[in-house]
Amino acid sequence: MASVRPARFQLFSLQDDPRGLWVAEDGGEIVGSAFSWACGDLWFLAELFIAPQMQGSGIGRELLARALSHAEKTGARTKALITFAFNTVSQGLYLRHGMFPRLPLYMMGGARSDFLATTVEAPLTYKAVGPTDLTALAALDRSALGVSREKHHMHLLADPALKGFLFYEGSNAAGYAYVASTGHIGPVAVAHRDGVGRVFDAALAIAAQGNSQQISAFLPGNCEAALDIATRRRMRITFPMVLVSDREFGDWQRYLPRNPGFM
Numbered sequence: 001m002a003s004v005r006p007a008r009f010q011l012f013s014l015q016d017d018p019r020g021l022w023v024a025e026d027g028g029e030i031v032g033s034a035f036s037w038a039c040g041d042l043w044f045l046a047e048l049f050i051a052p053q054m055q056g057s058g059i060g061r062e063l064l065a066r067a068l069s070h071a072e073k074t075g076a077r078t079k080a081l082i083t084f085a086f087n088t089v090s091q092g093l094y095l096r097h098g099m100f101p102r103l104p105l106y107m108m109g110g111a112r113s114d115f116l117a118t119t120v121e122a123p124l125t126y127k128a129v130g131p132t133d134l135t136a137l138a139a140l141d142r143s144a145l146g147v148s149r150e151k152h153h154m155h156l157l158a159d160p161a162l163k164g165f166l167f168y169e170g171s172n173a174a175g176y177a178y179v180a181s182t183g184h185i186g187p188v189a190v191a192h193r194d195g196v197g198r199v200f201d202a203a204l205a206i207a208a209q210g211n212s213q214q215i216s217a218f219l220p221g222n223c224e225a226a227l228d229i230a231t232r233r234r235m236r237i238t239f240p241m242v243l244v245s246d247r248e249f250g251d252w253q254r255y256l257p258r259n260p261g262f263m
């Protein structure tokens with residue numbers, strides 16, 4: 001399931017706050033790693049991996065303890081992560097640490113050809129996002145998630161393989177969406193629940209104009225409008241996942257995460 005990709009977000013986070021990155025070594029070899037980030041009072045466990053031959057021997061528990069010390073240092077009020085819905089070991093480990101499954105999420109994908117023929121009703125106006133839009137992006141995050149992710153937008157905007165867009169209803173910002181050259185959509189945040197379908201639809205239309213043969217998105221199970229659009233466009237579930245946290249947070253009908261690590 002794992003794929004090798006440039007460690008852009010990990011390297012950004014290592015520079016931003018090295019307290020969130022840990023490795024476990026055995027005889028000079030890395031046998032496990034943990035990576036967490038914090039924004040405002042939200043702490044998020046982006047990765048926890050133990051080498052297959054070393055799993056089940058307590059290393060995950062030890063690395064998680066160190067990652068949780070990062071949460072304490074940042075003064076986190078909310079601790080959260082996204083893991084595979086079929087992973088009994090990780091969910092058992094998180095349950096033992098007071099983090100409970102809250103919401104199913106689906107990584108979904110489809111063929112670009114299924115998006116080309118469709119027309120978007122009453123399309124929203126939009127513009128490409130630049131560094132001067134950070135305040136508007138952060139305001140949308142704060143209203144949907146309760147925290148600003150301004151530093152993460154700076155990271156996304158510096159990625160040449162990604163484009164961000166702000167969508168408007170009249171002169172009001174209805175939401176933002178990022179579209180990658182791989183055809184992946186997300187993160188997406190919207191100002192109002194009833195706007196998510198139109199913004200997601202508009203992002204799909206932008207992705208369909210790209211060159212990638214695949215289009216994908218990461219959709220919360222309670223975001224009915226987005227899931228309805230995805231299934232009507234014949235998108236398939238590739239990975240079922242679950243949001244785990246120590247308390248309720250965020251409006252997941254207004255925020256579509258990018259992937260399990262970035263959220």
Ligand SMILES: CC(C)(COP(=O)(O)OP(=O)(O)OC[C@H]1O[C@@H](n2cnc3c(N)ncnc32)[C@H](O)[C@@H]1OP(=O)(O)O)[C@@H](O)C(=O)NCCC(=O)NCCS
Nearest residue numbers: 048049050055056057058059060061083088089090092093
């Ligand atoms: C998930 C993972 C990080 C756990 O690390 P680990 O070193 O194997 O786990 P540990 O030996 O420290 O702890 C295992 C704990 O999982 C829990 N657990 C294991 N199987 C379980 C099950 N079937 N039901 C409930 N809890 C279970 C227990 O709490 C157990 O601790 P205990 O044996 O003391 O009771 C590791 O297995 C891994 O890297 N898996 C693949 C990658 C992955 O899925 N990462 C999580 C992504 S968020």
